[in-house]
Amino acid sequence: MKYPFDVNKSILWLGDLADLIFVFFDPIGQALCKRTLNLVEELNHKHADRIRFYLSKADEAGHESDRQRVMMQIVQELCKRPGLNRTGFDMPTIYVPNMNSKGSRCANQIEEVCKDIEKTINQTIQTTLNSLEKDCDQIAELVEDKLEKDSVTASVNLRAKFRGALFGFIGMLLPLILLATYLVSTKSEVVKVLGEDILATMSLYLGPLARAWQKVPAQYSQYVIIGIVGVALIMLLIAKFASSTKPTLSRKQKKSLLEVRDYVQNTVKSKKQKLYQEYLKQSVADHDL
Incomplete structure (x- = not known):
C-alpha cells in the first residue's frame, strides 16, 4: 500500500512526540522484517527510556515451549542490531482474551501495560x-x-x-x-x-x-x-x-x-x-x- 507521505518519517516524528512507544511483535506475521527492525533500532537509539517491547497475540503462539522459542528468536534478532543489544531484555506477553475460546495458560501481562500507561499519564x-x-x-x-x-x-x-x-x-x-x-x-x-x-x-x-x-x-x-x-x-x-x-x-x-x-x-x-x-x-x- 502506498501513502502520500513517508511512513517511516511519520513514525519517527510520532516517536518524538509520544510519552511511551510500544513495539508489538506478532509471532505469526513478519515481525522481524528489515524495515521494522530499522525503525525500532532508530526509535530505540533516540528514546530508549520510552520504548517497550511486547509479544502480542501470545495465546496464538502455541504451547509454552513454542512461545519461549519465538521469544528467543525475536530477542536474538534484536540483539544482532548494535542499537538494540541490551542486557536483561524484557518482553512481556500480552493478548486480548476471547470469551468464546477456551482459557489459555499463557500469562497475560496486559494489566501491567495498562498500569504503565496509567502511571505515565499521571506523570x-x-x-x-x-x-x-x-x-x-x-x-x-x-x-x-x-x-x-x-x-x-x-x-x-x-x-x-x-x-x-x-x-x-x-x-x-x-x-x-x-x-x-x-x-x-x-x-x-x-x-x-x-x-x-x-x-x-x-x-x-x-x-x-x-x-x-x-x-x-x-x-x-x-x-x-x-x-x-x-x-x-x-x-x-x-x-x-x-x-x-x-x-x-x-x-x-x-x-x-x-x-x-x-x-x-x-x-x-x-x-x-x-x-x-x-x-x-x-x-x-x-x-x-
Missing part, C-alpha cells in the same frame, strides 16, 4: 500542571517587567519633553530679548508707540543689554543679529530632537496586561487541582476512579 499530567503553574508565574513576571519598563520609558519621555521645552523656550526667548533690546535702544520711537511707563519698565530689566548693544559697532551689529538668530534656530532644532519620545503603553493596554496577570495568578493557577481531577475523569473510566 505527564503532573508535569504539565507543574509547567502550567510555572508558566503562570512566568507570564506574571513578564507583565510586571513590561509595566516596569513602560514606567521607566514614561519617565525618560517626561525628562525629554522637559529638555525640549527648555531648549525651545531659550530658542524663542533669544529673538524676543533681541527685539526688546533693540526697542529700548531706540527710545524715541518706542515712547510714541508704548509710552514712557512701559519703556521705563523695559529699561529697568533690559538696560544692561541695551547698553551692551549700544557698544557694538554699527558695522558688526548685523553679524551679531545673525549670530543670535542662528543660536536661536540651533536651540529650536535641539529642542525638536531632545523632545523625541519612545512609544509607551496606553491606559487600555496597561489595563489589559493587568487583567491578564490577575487572571493567570488568581484563576488559572488556583485551578491546578481542579484541572487535574477533570483530566483524570476524561482519561480514566469512572469505575477505575
Whole structure:
C-alpha cells in the first residue's frame, strides 16, 4: 500500500512526540522484517527510556515451549542490531482474551501495560500542571517587567519633553530679548508707540543689554543679529530632537496586561487541582476512579 507521505518519517516524528512507544511483535506475521527492525533500532537509539517491547497475540503462539522459542528468536534478532543489544531484555506477553475460546495458560501481562500507561499519564499530567503553574508565574513576571519598563520609558519621555521645552523656550526667548533690546535702544520711537511707563519698565530689566548693544559697532551689529538668530534656530532644532519620545503603553493596554496577570495568578493557577481531577475523569473510566 502506498501513502502520500513517508511512513517511516511519520513514525519517527510520532516517536518524538509520544510519552511511551510500544513495539508489538506478532509471532505469526513478519515481525522481524528489515524495515521494522530499522525503525525500532532508530526509535530505540533516540528514546530508549520510552520504548517497550511486547509479544502480542501470545495465546496464538502455541504451547509454552513454542512461545519461549519465538521469544528467543525475536530477542536474538534484536540483539544482532548494535542499537538494540541490551542486557536483561524484557518482553512481556500480552493478548486480548476471547470469551468464546477456551482459557489459555499463557500469562497475560496486559494489566501491567495498562498500569504503565496509567502511571505515565499521571506523570505527564503532573508535569504539565507543574509547567502550567510555572508558566503562570512566568507570564506574571513578564507583565510586571513590561509595566516596569513602560514606567521607566514614561519617565525618560517626561525628562525629554522637559529638555525640549527648555531648549525651545531659550530658542524663542533669544529673538524676543533681541527685539526688546533693540526697542529700548531706540527710545524715541518706542515712547510714541508704548509710552514712557512701559519703556521705563523695559529699561529697568533690559538696560544692561541695551547698553551692551549700544557698544557694538554699527558695522558688526548685523553679524551679531545673525549670530543670535542662528543660536536661536540651533536651540529650536535641539529642542525638536531632545523632545523625541519612545512609544509607551496606553491606559487600555496597561489595563489589559493587568487583567491578564490577575487572571493567570488568581484563576488559572488556583485551578491546578481542579484541572487535574477533570483530566483524570476524561482519561480514566469512572469505575477505575
